Amino acid sequence: MSNDTVRLTAVSKTYGTGDHAVTALHEVSLSLPRGSFTAIMGPSGSGKSTLLQCAAGLDRADSGSVKLGDTELTGLSKTALTLLRRDRIGFVFQAFNLLPMLTAEQNVMLPLRLAGRRPGRDEVREALDQVGLGDRARHRPAELSGGQQQRVALARALITRPEVLFGDEPTGSLDSATSRDVLSLLRGLTDSERQTVVMVTHDPVAASYADRVVFLADGRLSGELVSPTAQDVAERMTKLEAVAC
Numbered sequence: 001m002s003n004d005t006v007r008l009t010a011v012s013k014t015y016g017t018g019d020h021a022v023t024a025l026h027e028v029s030l031s032l033p034r035g036s037f038t039a040i041m042g043p044s045g046s047g048k049s050t051l052l053q054c055a056a057g058l059d060r061a062d063s064g065s066v067k068l069g070d071t072e073l074t075g076l077s078k079t080a081l082t083l084l085r086r087d088r089i090g091f092v093f094q095a096f097n098l099l100p101m102l103t104a105e106q107n108v109m110l111p112l113r114l115a116g117r118r119p120g121r122d123e124v125r126e127a128l129d130q131v132g133l134g135d136r137a138r139h140r141p142a143e144l145s146g147g148q149q150q151r152v153a154l155a156r157a158l159i160t161r162p163e164v165l166f167g168d169e170p171t172g173s174l175d176s177a178t179s180r181d182v183l184s185l186l187r188g189l190t191d192s193e194r195q196t197v198v199m200v201t202h203d204p205v206a207a208s209y210a211d212r213v214v215f216l217a218d219g220r221l222s223g224e225l226v227s228p229t230a231q232d233v234a235e236r237m238t239k240l241e242a243v244a245c
């Protein structure tokens with residue numbers, strides 16, 4: 001079995017046709033090793049979200065290969081892809097997407113209920129404890145801060161024990177202190193549970209929590225930084241943005 005949780009090989013994706021065609025990804029190859037935390041950065045429109053969507057089976061690549069463990073995603077039917085996302089992938093987005101009428105506990109239970117499982121209360125409490133919210137289980141989203149709501153979203157993403165957790169700007173709507181809490185949690189998941197995490201971000205400080213930052217420019221890979229500092233990331237981004245202008 002491969003040591004990579006996710007492997008993209010020569011993935012290309014074009015939106016639209018003819019004069020309106022936009023090639024969002026040009027033959028991108030990228031491996032996400034098991035237990036690694038990767039940040040994806042690049043100027044606006046460089047293909048970050050498209051990369052994440054193709055890697056997570058939310059969108060289909062036009063060509064190339066996308067593998068989750070030993071499963072090739074590109075040939076899967078829509079139903080098989082839906083099941084794969086439900087059972088093997090976790091997501092957190094900039095918007096927390098919690099259901100307002102449900103408590104934290106009920107929100108966290110939802111993915112298991114949708115999978116036809118009756119979750120044990122212990123299992124849900126454990127997921128909430130993992131994100132430091134064991135004492136907020138009965139609160140509804142409106143009774144929680146933004147950072148707490150994102151942590152509930154994180155517990156909901158982790159309850160199925162996904163092979164990979166994808167984040168699309170997971171700290172994008174949080175203030176810097178709250179962002180740090182959420183990023184430390186993600187870092188801790190990788191360090192203590194070997195959770196594979198990949199996150200798109202615009203924030204060099206957020207990216208500095210990752211093991212590696214992968215840069216995209218105009219739909220192509222444009223280098224990477226290992227064990228990045230926020231300053232190194234910011235400098236690299238300034239250069240990429242200058243070229244993109």
Ligand SMILES: Nc1ncnc2c1ncn2[C@@H]1O[C@H](COP(=O)(O)OP(=O)(O)OP(=O)(O)O)[C@@H](O)[C@H]1O
Pocket residue numbers: 015016022023024042043044045046047048049050051
């Ligand atoms: N559904 C779509 N239809 C047409 N073009 C699209 C679509 N989605 C993305 N694009 C185009 O593909 C390119 C890459 O978009 P993408 O959203 O992946 O970039 P991004 O790096 O995530 O940008 P941002 O940082 O601004 O969110 C852009 O030129 C965008 O306009």
